[in-house]
Amino acid sequence: MISVEHLTKRYGPHTAVDDVSFHCEAGTVTGFLGPNGAGKSTTMRMICGLTPPTGGGATVDGVPYRRLPNPGRRVGVLLDASAQHPGRTGRETLGLAAQVMGVDRGRVGALLDRVGLDSKAGRKRVRQYSLGMRQRLGLAHALLGDPRVLILDEPANGLDPEGIFWMRTVLRDFADRGGTVLLSSHLLREVEAVADRLVVIGGGRVVADGTKQELLAGTGTRVRGLEPDKLERALTGAGVTVTGTPDGALVAQADAETVGRTAAAAGLVLLELRPADGAGLEQLFLELTANGGTR
Amino acid sequence: MTATATATATPAVPTPRASAAGRPSVGRLTLVELRKMTDTRAGFWLLAVTALGYAALVAVMFFAADPPEQTFYGFFQITMLPSAVLLPVIGILAVTGEWTQRGALTTFTLVPERQRVAAAKLLAGVALAAASVAAGLLFAALGNLAGVAFTDGDGSWQLTAGALGSAVLLQVVNITMGVAFGMLLMSSPLAIVLYFLLPTVWSVLTSMIGALRTAAEWLDLGVTSMPLAENAMSGSDWPKLAASVGLWVVLPLAAGLVRLVRREVS
Secondary structure, rough: OOEEEEEEEEOOOEEEEEEEEEOOOOOEEEEEEEOOOOHHHHHHHHHHHOOOOOOEEEEEEEEHHHHOOHHHOOOOOOOOOOOOOOEEEEHHHHHHHHHHHHHOOHHHHHHHHHHHHHHHHOOOOOOHOOOHHHHHHHHHHHHHOOOOOEEOOOOOOOOOOHHHHHHHHHHHHHHHOOEEEEEEEOHHHHHOOOEEEEEEOOEEEEEEEEHHHHHHHHEEEEEEEEOOOOOOOOHHOOOOOEEEEOOOOOEOOOOOOHHHHHHHHHHOOOEEEEEEHHHHHHHHHHHHHHHHOOO | OHHHHHHHHHHOOOOOOHHHOOOOOHHHHHHHHHHHOOOOOHHHHHHHHHHHHHHHHHHHHHHOHHHHHOOHHHHHHHHHHHHOOOOOOHHHHHHHHHOOOHHHHHHHHHHHOHHHHHHHHHHHOOOOHHHHHHHHHHHHHHHHHHHHHOOOOOOOOOHHHHHHHHHHHHHHHHHHHHHHHHHHHHHHHHHHHHHHHHHHHHHHHHOOOOHHHHHHHHHHHHHHHHHHHHOOOOOOOOHHHHHHHHHHHHHHHHHHHHHHHHHOOO
C-alpha cells in the first residue's frame, strides 16, 4: 500500500509538484499518468526518499520509505533503467543488489530468466544493452527482493509491443497475488490495459483520480452535427453543458434522447449520436499534453 | 528533512516482517563497496597497475640500489609509493562513480540511510589500504629474497611494528582523503585534479611566501606526513600531522558527508 499525502516540491519559484495526494491499495495496479514534465518522476522520487519534499509526505505500508530497514525487500523500485553502471554485467548488477538485500544469490539467475534475459545476455556489460534490455534488467532488479510493492517509472519505454504485453502480464499477475503496483506513463493507452485506478497529473497537480471505470466510462453523449456551431448553441440554449473535442464532435452532458430532440427541434442534421467513450479523460489528457508539457 | 518530520507525526509505525527487516549491516555494505571498487574495468585496472607498480619499483631497486640498501624494509618502503598515488584515485572513483555513472539512484534506493553507505565506503577504503600494505610486504619479501640470492643484498628482515603501523596509517590517510574529496566534489575529473593540484599549489605557495612558512609546518600534509613515511615521528610531529589531517581529510569529509546526505538523487 502506498499513501501520498499533500506532497509538494518547489524549486525556487517553480512548483514541480503541488499538493499531490493519492493512495494505492494492495491488489491493484495504479496508473500514474501525465505528460512529460508534469511532476510524475519527482513525485515518485519523493515517495522513494530520494528527493526531500518541500511539504507533505508519503508512506509505503504505513512507513516512510527512508524508515524502511531493508527497502529492497518491501518495495521494488525502477525509476530509471539507465541508472546502472555500464561497466558491470547484468548478472553482476543483480548480484550486488542481492548482496545488499541479503537475498539468496540463486535468485539472480531465476530473475534473469523470468525477465527474458538469457545467460548470454546476463554476462554482457550493461553498456551493450538496448533500452528494452535495461528495462527488463531494471524489472528483475525491482523483483529481486520479492517485494509486495512495485514503483515503476515509465517501465514500458523502449520495450517492443511483445515486451509491453509481457510487462503487463507480469504486473497484472503481481497485483492479482496481492501486490501493489504504481506505474507511470505519459501514454494513456499504455496503462489503460493494465491499470485498475488512474491518477492523472498535470502541471504538478492531480487533475483526475479514480477507478478506470469511473474515469473512462461514458460521461455524457457524443454528438456530431453538420453545423457544429448551431448545434452547440442549440444545446447550450436547452441548458445542456457541452464540451468540444479535437475532431469537431461535442460531448453533451445529457442522454441521447434529450440531445436528439433538441437537435430535431432546431432542425439540425446529426451525423453521429452515441455514448461518449472516455472522451472526457482523453480530452483532458490531450489538453494537458498540449499545455502542460512545456515548463 | 520534511520526510522524516512527517514520519514522526505518524502515530504507529508497524514493525516490518522480521525476516525481511534485516537492515543490511555496515559490514555487509563494506563488502559490497569493496566488490564495487573491483568489479568494473576501471577498478580492476587501477588495482592491476598498482600491483605492476610494486613489481616494477622492486625490480628497479633490485637492479639499481646499492646492496646495503636492499633490505626488507627498504623494498617495502618503495612499494608504498604507487599505492600512495593510486589508492586515493580508487577512493575518489568509489564515491564519484555513484554520480557520474548514476548508480546513486540504485544505491540509495536500496539503502536510504546514506551515511551508512558513506561509512561502508570509508571502511572499504581502510580495508583496501591494509590490503595494499599486505601486498607491499609480499613484493618486498620477494625483492629481498632475490637481493640475497643474486646481488649480495643486505637481506635484513627487520621491520618494527611502528614502521608497519606508520605505513598503514599513511595509506589510510591518503585513501580517506580521496574518498573525502570525492564526496565533496561529486565529479571524478574535478576531484582527481583537485586532489593532486591543491596540495601542490599549497606547497608551492608556502615555499614562496615567507609569512606562510609556519602555516605550512602545520597544515601541509606533504610536509607533516614526511616523518610518518620515514617512520621518524617524534612527539612534536603528531599534533602537526593531526592539524593537517584535520584540514585536508576531516574537513572535506565532514562537508562531503553533509552534501552526500542532502543531495537530491535524480
